Amino acid sequence: MLLFLCFMMSQSYAQNKKFIFGNNDIPQSLMVNPGAEANYRKHIGIPLFSGIYVNVGSNNLTITDVLAKDGIDINDKLRNQLFRMKATDFVTVNEQLDIINIGYKLHNDRDYLNFGFYQEFDFVAYYPKELTILFYQGNTDENGNINLNNTTNFNELNFKGQAFGVFHAGISRKINNKLNVGIRAKLYSGIFNVQSVNNKGNFKSVLGENNVYQHELNNIDFLIQSSGLIKNDEFALSGKSIFSNMFLGGNLGLGVDAGFTYNLNDKLKISASLLDVGFISYSKDISSYKVSGNYELEGVGLIIPENDPIPYWEDLRVDFDEQVERKEVSKTYFSFPSAKFNASVHYGFGKQIRKYTSIIDCHTNNGFSQYNYQNELGVQLYSIFRPKLPQTAATVYYSRRISNFLQTKVTYTLDSYSFSNIGIGFAARIRKFSLYASVDNVLGYKDLYDSKKMSLSLGMNLIFD
Amino acid sequence: MILSCTSTVDFDQLENIEFDQSFTASFIFLNLTQNQFLNADNSAEVATLTDVSIIDIFNSEYVQENLVQADFNFDVENTFNRNFDVEFSFLNEDDSITESFTFNVPNNGKLNHLQRFDGLGLLSLKRSRKLRITIYLQPSSDLSILDKDVQMNLNLKSSTNFIFKIN
Numbered sequence: 001m002l003l004f005l006c007f008m009m010s011q012s013y014a015q016n017k018k019f020i021f022g023n024n025d026i027p028q029s030l031m032v033n034p035g036a037e038a039n040y041r042k043h044i045g046i047p048l049f050s051g052i053y054v055n056v057g058s059n060n061l062t063i064t065d066v067l068a069k070d071g072i073d074i075n076d077k078l079r080n081q082l083f084r085m086k087a088t089d090f091v092t093v094n095e096q097l098d099i100i101n102i103g104y105k106l107h108n109d110r111d112y113l114n115f116g117f118y119q120e121f122d123f124v125a126y127y128p129k130e131l132t133i134l135f136y137q138g139n140t141d142e143n144g145n146i147n148l149n150n151t152t153n154f155n156e157l158n159f160k161g162q163a164f165g166v167f168h169a170g171i172s173r174k175i176n177n178k179l180n181v182g183i184r185a186k187l188y189s190g191i192f193n194v195q196s197v198n199n200k201g202n203f204k205s206v207l208g209e210n211n212v213y214q215h216e217l218n219n220i221d222f223l224i225q226s227s228g229l230i231k232n233d234e235f236a237l238s239g240k241s242i243f244s245n246m247f248l249g250g251n252l253g254l255g256v257d258a259g260f261t262y263n264l265n266d267k268l269k270i271s272a273s274l275l276d277v278g279f280i281s282y283s284k285d286i287s288s289y290k291v292s293g294n295y296e297l298e299g300v301g302l303i304i305p306e307n308d309p310i311p312y313w314e315d316l317r318v319d320f321d322e323q324v325e326r327k328e329v330s331k332t333y334f335s336f337p338s339a340k341f342n343a344s345v346h347y348g349f350g351k352q353i354r355k356y357t358s359i360i361d362c363h364t365n366n367g368f369s370q371y372n373y374q375n376e377l378g379v380q381l382y383s384i385f386r387p388k389l390p391q392t393a394a395t396v397y398y399s400r401r402i403s404n405f406l407q408t409k410v411t412y413t414l415d416s417y418s419f420s421n422i423g424i425g426f427a428a429r430i431r432k433f434s435l436y437a438s439v440d441n442v443l444g445y446k447d448l449y450d451s452k453k454m455s456l457s458l459g460m461n462l463i464f465d
Numbered sequence: 466m467i468l469s470c471t472s473t474v475d476f477d478q479l480e481n482i483e484f485d486q487s488f489t490a491s492f493i494f495l496n497l498t499q500n501q502f503l504n505a506d507n508s509a510e511v512a513t514l515t516d517v518s519i520i521d522i523f524n525s526e527y528v529q530e531n532l533v534q535a536d537f538n539f540d541v542e543n544t545f546n547r548n549f550d551v552e553f554s555f556l557n558e559d560d561s562i563t564e565s566f567t568f569n570v571p572n573n574g575k576l577n578h579l580q581r582f583d584g585l586g587l588l589s590l591k592r593s594r595k596l597r598i599t600i601y602l603q604p605s606s607d608l609s610i611l612d613k614d615v616q617m618n619l620n621l622k623s624s625t626n627f628i629f630k631i632n
Binding site: 063064067068069073074075078079135136137138139140144145146205208210211212213214215297298299300301302303304310311312313314 | 473474475476478479481482483484485486487488489490491492493494495496497501514515516518519520521538540598600622623624626628629
């Protein structure tokens with residue numbers, strides 16, 4: 001639980017795989033850019049261990065902000081944070097587990113075919129500031145006076161969480177010595193989904209005509225959708241349902257990734273990719289709830305004299321039910337995986353090191369032509385398209401080959417919240433066995449509770465040159 | 466392992482979280498004219514008008530546990546040339562009075578009345594299920610009765626302010 005909270009409070013830009021992107025020694029670079037260059041004959045990911053990725057965090061709040069043992073009353077700290085944070089602040093969790101990942105070069109020596117299956121969980125929730133403040137202090141100011149004409153907007157209520165399995169097949173083609181392009185088709189199989197992403201309407205109080213105040217619900221349009229979580233009003237997520245839904249159990253979707261790598265010269269290359277442009281259609285165990293309408297209330301107008309007692313409050317309830325429709329919806333609905341954009345410029349310099357190869361292919365001259373510069377400098381840009389705003393991060397990195405079997409990389413990432421995010425990683429190659437691991441925001445590990453971000457990835461593959 | 470590399474945070478503080486919610490909302494309103502205080506043939510005054518309504522607001526666990534103060538605020542405007550007494554009686558399920566209060570509205574005048582419940586009075590108020598409002602028209606000094614053709618209004622507006630302490 002502590003660990004989970006820790007994760008929740010750390011900053012993150014989900015799926016910013018900056019260590020893997022552009023790193024051609026790692027087969028999983030094809031997963032973040034289907035147009036990455038694959039300079040090997042084939043690869044087989046160690047099942048379940050070929051790619052593990054976890055990224056958790058919040059962009060603007062740490063556990064220390066509220067729970068530091070600093071002698072300050074927790075209620076003062078809580079109050080300050082609730083008012084300080086913005087409605088665009090978020091918490092996010094992203095996890096990916098490669099289950100099968102295989103690739104091989106076709107006989108034409110240009111196309112690298114790769115395919116497999118992975119599982120992903122993705123969650124993002126924004127801070128519904130106005131609703132939280134309304135709950136926290138009510139609808140009056142510090143002096144107890146009602147906040148007139150102050151709107152509480154329901155569009156701030158915005159979250160999306162889903163887990164799915166992905167069957168994918170991609171091809172990376174070498175067009176010429178400079179250009180490499182790739183595309184990947186994805187078949188999504190939704191395990192569960194819960195989302196409320198497009199809410200509208202507001203609540204406010206104004207001066208009334210017949211009574212002191214009039215309270216208004218304006219243009220309410222609230223929808224929460226879920227699939228695979230609730231069946232016949234009971235929690236329905238089980239090992240069995242996860243397993244069957246993950247493998248084409250009924251919530252199906254399609255998506256596509258595309259990307260390229262372009263070598264301007266032997267030192268400079270650019271690459272870019274767009275991932276997860278697609279949809280999932282959720283139709284299994286749907287439990288959705290919709291609220292819509294308008295309502296104005298001035299209080300209870302008493303009608304005197306009246307012989308029979310009038311059920312004023314009951315009448316209000318009936319009136320409310322008529323004006324504000326609340327209903328369960330069981331319709332199939334679409335959910336969109338969060339699309340991501342990556343772009344980078346890499347510059348190689350220093351000594352040239354021939355890549356580790358076990359085979360020199362005389363026909364293609366492959367073994368001789370594979371070399372890398374010992375040093376590489378690069379700039380990467382990353383964006384993930386979230387329900388409210390894209391989250392963007394820019395990274396500068398330096399990568400150095402210590403030997404032909406060990407490569408290290410240091411990254412420095414800038415975003416609007418943090419200026420001290422340093423990440424480290426390595427990729428090692430021992431004969432056919434390849435291992436990579438990276439952690440982001442290493443300075444944050446000194447003090448996890450004071451860290452906004454926590455991200456790590458690792459993977460093991462067999463690579464055949 | 467996690468704890469070893471982290472700063473001094475104290476999760477026990479979560480136990481001490483408390484905050485006050487202050488909600489202000491419209492309550493009842495009414496507008497009475499001279500005709501409502503006259504009998505069918507306008508020959509005599511109806512000196513007392515009563516309304517009983519069921520109120521559900523106290524019938525919830527949230528209110529029972531967290532409500533620490535209830536204010537009732539009344540704005541009354543009287544264009545009658547008579548004084549009124551307005552009596553609010555909260556009743557429990559057996560129609561016994563739990564709490565009650567009365568205020569006097571002067572003729573041709575305005576009145577603002579705040580009735581606050583906290584402590585024992587609030588505990589008693591929380592047992593209420595009905596509200597009875599009785600309006601007493603005071604007789605005129607010269608014993609004349611109201612004229613159906615002379616327009617007069619007793620206008621009452623009200624709001625509540627409930628304070629909840631959450632901890």
